Amino acid sequence: MTNNNLISRRISNIPASAIHEMTRLSAEVRDPAFLSWAKPTSDTPDHIKDAACEAIKKGLVGGYSVNAGLLELRKAITDKLKRDNNIEANSSEILVTVGAIEGLSAAIMTLVDPGDEVILPSPNYSTHTRQVIIASGVPVFVPTIEGNGFQLDIDGIRKAITNKTKAIMFCTPSNPTGAVFEEDKLRELAEIAIKNNLAVITDEAYEYFTFDGAKHFSIASIPEMKERTVSCFTFTKTYAMTGWRVGYAVASTEIIKQMKKAHIPFAICAPVASQYAALAALQGPQNCVEEFRQKYLSMRDLMCKRLDELSTVFEYHKPMGSYLMFPKILLKEGADSESFCKKLLREARVSTTPGVAFGPTGESHLRMSFCVPKETINRAFDRMEEYF
């Protein structure tokens, strides 16, 4: 490591990704049962794939698109936002991005300076924390209320605000907990943001995957919030399009104009074949989305049933959304979730993600994905039943 002194402090401060570490370790285990990836196992629907191939063959994808994304796609996105999110936007308020992730990075760069604090209701998606650190910002973790299904702790957030606080960033439906933040809590959060002149950055990747009547609410649908909110969406989860790397951000024209100054140095534009795929996803039949939702719902129910049979090992809140859950480990050795997960992988051949990867309040938990085939869930739990 002769060159270690060349690495920036911001990057040195970031631990290696636990998710990718588990992937690496899983490669050393014979036939592991994989519950560690938040990645749909279905392939992208055919009509979307066909549209991409058609655009490729027509010679439409060889050159850059405009940086903000194809106008036709941005127009289709504004229709979708109005219909499904109750967000009024025009095409100058949309930025097509490399998945939601690049939009989130561009938003952080646009809103956060070195030393600024960003409040993260926690446990939270680990990449959000890294995005704040890369911007030389300071992540401030505010625990959600586990006893209330990991809902927002509005008082906790209020108390965490200092004169350094610049933004609040969260994911709903939540990765990793499966919580769907309630509308009334989000309205309270909006009041706090307005009162304290804070920006809000949302990750709504799992917007269509809610269960048992839980409803996804977009905070940017509150008209007073629009000027201070960057809402990030993606085609990734909704249409099983993770590999295509296409999503979008919606914000005021002024914020989008500024975000382009980060979007261009990060990506120039989103991959153009993927933009045509995304357009077909929005314009085509939507039954695939409901099919995915139904599938995740039945996998969730199966996972909950199997967890009930392991009630001396795990305690959980039934996830109301996403395709992830975040059981608490009741055993003493669960206090160190990383060694617990590694042992579970080595000895029971079940791959999960240690809760500590999702912020300090994630310790003593693990994350399990239910966007997997039924057989994977059953195999994982058969093995765990035998093991514990």
Added chain:
Amino acid sequence: MTNNNLISRRISNIPASAIHEMTRLSAEVRDPAFLSWAKPTSDTPDHIKDAACEAIKKGLVGGYSVNAGLLELRKAITDKLKRDNNIEANSSEILVTVGAIEGLSAAIMTLVDPGDEVILPSPNYSTHTRQVIIASGVPVFVPTIEGNGFQLDIDGIRKAITNKTKAIMFCTPSNPTGAVFEEDKLRELAEIAIKNNLAVITDEAYEYFTFDGAKHFSIASIPEMKERTVSCFTFTKTYAMTGWRVGYAVASTEIIKQMKKAHIPFAICAPVASQYAALAALQGPQNCVEEFRQKYLSMRDLMCKRLDELSTVFEYHKPMGSYLMFPKILLKEGADSESFCKKLLREARVSTTPGVAFGPTGESHLRMSFCVPKETINRAFDRMEEYF
């Protein structure tokens, strides 16, 4: 603009892109002759497009690839680096990125902390400057020697080094000047980097487009430089693949490992269909690259000939590489390159890019692209001849 106070200082410090401003203004002009984009007008070769469609149809692109990129692609890249760049690397030293641009942003984040200085031989690609500013770094412009065809000023670079200097970042063949930095100058630069423990970040997007016997030299081919160099490449220019957004960085295993901590929050992975397209580009026939080079060469010669006929207006150095040139404006009003270019667009209907967009040393110049059809060059110069 009620929310202007939410925008970070780093982003507020970045001026709007002159290139995109000229694109916007061009839309208001009837049938402009476009010399302002560094974007090939050819479509991607068919065998590359076909390979992408095949991968899409086979269901290979719906899910994420590993973050570093498909192993098969990384292996093909190491072969190419050995053959064409004299760089010895293994697949753990490669990171497949969203064009060269995302690799450059990830490299800057990995090597530069707020307040660190980055030396940019100038005029330089404007996005490099922005990448430094987004990282809250300080760009330090060192003029190249225009009288010597915009070659590196090694003494100037030596004098610019302070105890804050962290890296040197450049593009060869150069955007915007078309200079190909000479091997002996790059070897001197390497000595400076080693002596002062600096990182070097290169953008070698135009590596295959050199003329008149000029040879592209990769600084990372110097064995002692490998541990401190991030070299960024792309398929974008070589194979007319700008819209696909796929490139790669090569560096030491340790630097690549750290760069992934930025790559994941920026992109997760490069678009997978584009990775398959890139693999086909490397494995397929290479005659398309030589065809593109020949085409750019003849367009360069045409542009130079037409510039010779306007010798009272422009003075230029014949570009030895890339598909860009950077004539000096001899007229008094050229001192303000931005108003000069805007006037040229409005009154002569010729779209170019003002030199000031490429750093302070770019003033009194404009950038012209010759990756355009012959007719565009002739139309542009016919109009300019009539105008001046």
